[in-house]
Amino acid sequence: MSGSKSCARLQGVLLQQLLDSVDSILFDCDGVIWRGDQVIPGAPQVINLLKQHGKRVFFLTNNSTKTRRMYADKMSTLGFDVTEQEVFGTAYGCAVFLQTACGLQGQKVFLMGSQAMRQELETVGIQQTGVGPDHVSGGPGDWANVPLDPEVKAVVVGFDQDFSYMKLNRALQYLIQKDCLFVGTNRDTRLPLEGGRAVPTGCLLQAVETAAQRQAQTVGKPSPFMFDCLASQFGVERERCLMVGDRLDTDILLGSNCGLKTLLTLTGVSTLEDVAGHEESGCAERRRMVPDFYVESIADLLPA
């Protein structure tokens, strides 16, 4: 079904066939089930009905500002019947990555990120320094010789509303040490909001990468890490799994990379023109961002 790479509108018989062919459905959050604090109309019913009909439902978000617990609480408030075990955000994903892939349990990291990331790290036994404001003082000589914590084994960059020159500088000073690991949550450069507005997000990671002249390993989509966690934990069969998202460069690319069926919803970032651009590019890499199907909104899944 995903072989031909020509994106079809998902409705009627096609919709029924697709849902029959999958056991697990993965949803992105921002732009798919909500926009900011506004739920997408019909989304809670769709999620709850899918679960009532025996589908396993998971949430896979690059947003690093909430713990699993915070996501489950928000979802519950908005009418979704979801447990925190079903939510894979990059705050949690990053903690698991540092613990399992980097072997940093019981160690310390320099964290440019939210209190939520700090909580998820602490839950798996990783200490941090760096969360909160870090204002500048002195001049270049002082900045280059800023005191570093000798226990820090990695620089970890997520969304950080306290991002500052001094933090960027401190990250650089750690990363000049070649044995310091470097991990980021995600690369999507900005978070789209209602009415075409947006705020900066993943560009913070790029600023650190540019300063340090090093590339971070990332945990968020399209990296397969969080999907692999979820798949092994819940025994998910890739061929019987659907990824639903609003971004071609994260959600749909992740789905293609992991061998999942893919569905684009038009309530977020990417458009059908974006799809056509990739489809007609003749570039194999860009064609991986063409979804199998699209819907106007996930409410279109309701009839099935």
Next chain:
Amino acid sequence: MSGSKSCARLQGVLLQQLLDSVDSILFDCDGVIWRGDQVIPGAPQVINLLKQHGKRVFFLTNNSTKTRRMYADKMSTLGFDVTEQEVFGTAYGCAVFLQTACGLQGQKVFLMGSQAMRQELETVGIQQTGVGPDHVSGGPGDWANVPLDPEVKAVVVGFDQDFSYMKLNRALQYLIQKDCLFVGTNRDTRLPLEGGRAVPTGCLLQAVETAAQRQAQTVGKPSPFMFDCLASQFGVERERCLMVGDRLDTDILLGSNCGLKTLLTLTGVSTLEDVAGHEESGCAERRRMVPDFYVESIADLLPA
């Protein structure tokens, strides 16, 4: 002389011939005549003797943290005989660019930069908003709707030690408006200091560019703007002009792009291995970064 692109050590007869063949000599500052606040030994004597022997000497720096006046004062303290008219820094260069190339005299810009940039802008009649700290409050909805100054015609990004998430966000909100101009001082990502240390600089511009999904026009080397200003103001003949710098990707590339003779000094960022890498690359663009000559230090010019 610059045709063959094989970098020769400048000494003896070659040095004498080169100096005889030029009227004007352009020096970069950081890594060439000083490192931080430490003067390169012999540099003041070289500069002062060149002037005494009738050469015109100019300083061309991408560093945006000082006004021309501040540079002249610093140079005077370090023993250089220099007037502020001979110094072209990007704080001044940016002011001239906004005035002449963008026609913003009497207008206002959003400035992420130093007090020195503010002064240079005000000197040419350009008002600013944005200099100084801008701490975060609220959440994404507030950030996307942050109050903007309707008089702002351009976002201008230089080195800003008060760089913060809120400033990055404010720049993005201005730049979402398609008619807002976008100008940066320079792209060199970090400022090298003594002992292999460095602090972040030009990567701030890249963070704004990434967030805004737009590219800034830049004023600093290797952009020809500041050289063109200087050349027209002082009637400099390109064929009889030498560019001396420590960076291949800014100083030497500027020299090549403008048809100047080029001299690398090894007291700063770039090394002879970097030169060899470009030379052997077989890539025309990289070969433009191969200097005509090199010296260990500009003190090597003293014998002539």
